[in-house]
Amino acid sequence: MAITIQAYSGNNYTYLRHSNEIVEGSQDEVLSPISFNRRERIRSLPNLQVFTLGLTTKCNLRCTYCCYSGNYRNTRSHGNISMKFKDVDKVLNFININASQCPVIISFYGGESLLEIDILKEFVRKAQLRWEQDVKFEISTNGTLLTDENIEYFVNHGFSLFISLDGSASIHDRQRIYSNGKGSFEAIRMSLKSFSDNYPDFYKNNVHLMMTVIDVSEMPYIAKEWHEDELLNSKTPIRISSVAPNYSLGVEKENVDDCLSKYMSILKYYEKHPQYELLRVFFERFLAEWINRPIINLNINENAPTCVPNNTKLYIDVEGKIGICEKIPDIYRIGSLSTGLDFQAINNIADKTATIIKSRCGKCPVARLCDICPNVIDLSDDEMNVYCHNQRVIQEVKFRIFCEMAERGLI
Numbered sequence: 001m002a003i004t005i006q007a008y009s010g011n012n013y014t015y016l017r018h019s020n021e022i023v024e025g026s027q028d029e030v031l032s033p034i035s036f037n038r039r040e041r042i043r044s045l046p047n048l049q050v051f052t053l054g055l056t057t058k059c060n061l062r063c064t065y066c067c068y069s070g071n072y073r074n075t076r077s078h079g080n081i082s083m084k085f086k087d088v089d090k091v092l093n094f095i096n097i098n099a100s101q102c103p104v105i106i107s108f109y110g111g112e113s114l115l116e117i118d119i120l121k122e123f124v125r126k127a128q129l130r131w132e133q134d135v136k137f138e139i140s141t142n143g144t145l146l147t148d149e150n151i152e153y154f155v156n157h158g159f160s161l162f163i164s165l166d167g168s169a170s171i172h173d174r175q176r177i178y179s180n181g182k183g184s185f186e187a188i189r190m191s192l193k194s195f196s197d198n199y200p201d202f203y204k205n206n207v208h209l210m211m212t213v214i215d216v217s218e219m220p221y222i223a224k225e226w227h228e229d230e231l232l233n234s235k236t237p238i239r240i241s242s243v244a245p246n247y248s249l250g251v252e253k254e255n256v257d258d259c260l261s262k263y264m265s266i267l268k269y270y271e272k273h274p275q276y277e278l279l280r281v282f283f284e285r286f287l288a289e290w291i292n293r294p295i296i297n298l299n300i301n302e303n304a305p306t307c308v309p310n311n312t313k314l315y316i317d318v319e320g321k322i323g324i325c326e327k328i329p330d331i332y333r334i335g336s337l338s339t340g341l342d343f344q345a346i347n348n349i350a351d352k353t354a355t356i357i358k359s360r361c362g363k364c365p366v367a368r369l370c371d372i373c374p375n376v377i378d379l380s381d382d383e384m385n386v387y388c389h390n391q392r393v394i395q396e397v398k399f400r401i402f403c404e405m406a407e408r409g410l411i
Helices: 087-098 113-131 148-156 169-175 185-198 200-206 216-228 256-272 277-286 343-360 374-378 381-407
Strands: 003-006 012-016 021-024 050-054 104-109 135-141 160-164 207-213 239-242 313-316
Touching (some): 113 148, 185 200, 200 207, 256 277, 343 381
16 A cells, blocks of 8 residues: 555645655555566676775774674674785785776775774875875774874875764763773864864865764754854764664564654754754755655566665775675675685675565565665564564655655755
8 A cells, every 4th residue: 555644734645656756645556566577697796986994893982882892693793803914915906806986995994993094004005006096095983093193194195084973972972982981072073173173174075974873862952962062063964874773682663653753853843943954964864765766657577676786885804805885794795805706695695685675575665765785684584574664664754754844845
């Protein structure tokens, strides 16, 4: 059946999966199952451009929700292993063989990459010798180790920085902590101020903030404190995301009414405080697939979305093993620096993902909006039932919020 909601205005709206459209009024839609094409064997990854390097398993923080805490299934925990100088040429040779887009983008990841700044600099030096202007660099960092020397280095080498900051001090310091329990907010804020004061253009264009929200009901409070901080208010995060569900600890089924109530409270607060830029970004990110959805006409066969072979990036871990991306559990590697890409492993992951999609997504009313990815191959049938239920709940809530905001001229 189609999804129909009633806005507070009393107007009804229906989402039609067939065309990805929203129409006024209540309409019935017979959901003919999506028929997925037989998947062709993957023999190449033709779009590779971004190579994420796991420089180290070491980290100076112990964030409460970290996927490397040891609490997530089939994923490593914090460690003491780092790439070595002898690995640099092996990594760059692998990139040279497999990169198909220009410029090559090398993204440094951890643990905390700045704990291995010397090996990072060696990668940069040798990559620039090899590709000259046809290579760019990124780093994901917790921002606590950005000394004046490091900041100058990143500016001089045109880095893009992605720094985690989970709100104002009271929220951030509850989540992103050192091993002794002390919060990390002030160290990060000092780094941001150094960028802002000394390199304002670089700060504006190359420094990007990433926010993780554990309790979405705290967004009004986070937005208020962010707005009142002159430094933070000048830069909104490019991503505001929730914590990945941890099925090894158990995940509960969401309730539509409870979930909707939380987001409606945030929306009402935003209506009263439209100057809070953080809330604008929050809703833009939350509703992105609804705002940007293409209008289509698909009651025909289509390909199951399995990430590969159209992915643009690969992940290289500290041991030289290759992953589709850094989010896929460690046990699902698709090759190594010494053996190259393993297309049997790649096809196995794609096959498992496609099998799940074909069995579960054909009649799902939100199939075109779901963000299913190869991560799901790690879930049991019962866990997949919870996953699919929660996807339908959150998309129904997003549909309602989208319509409410559209009626009120907020999007």
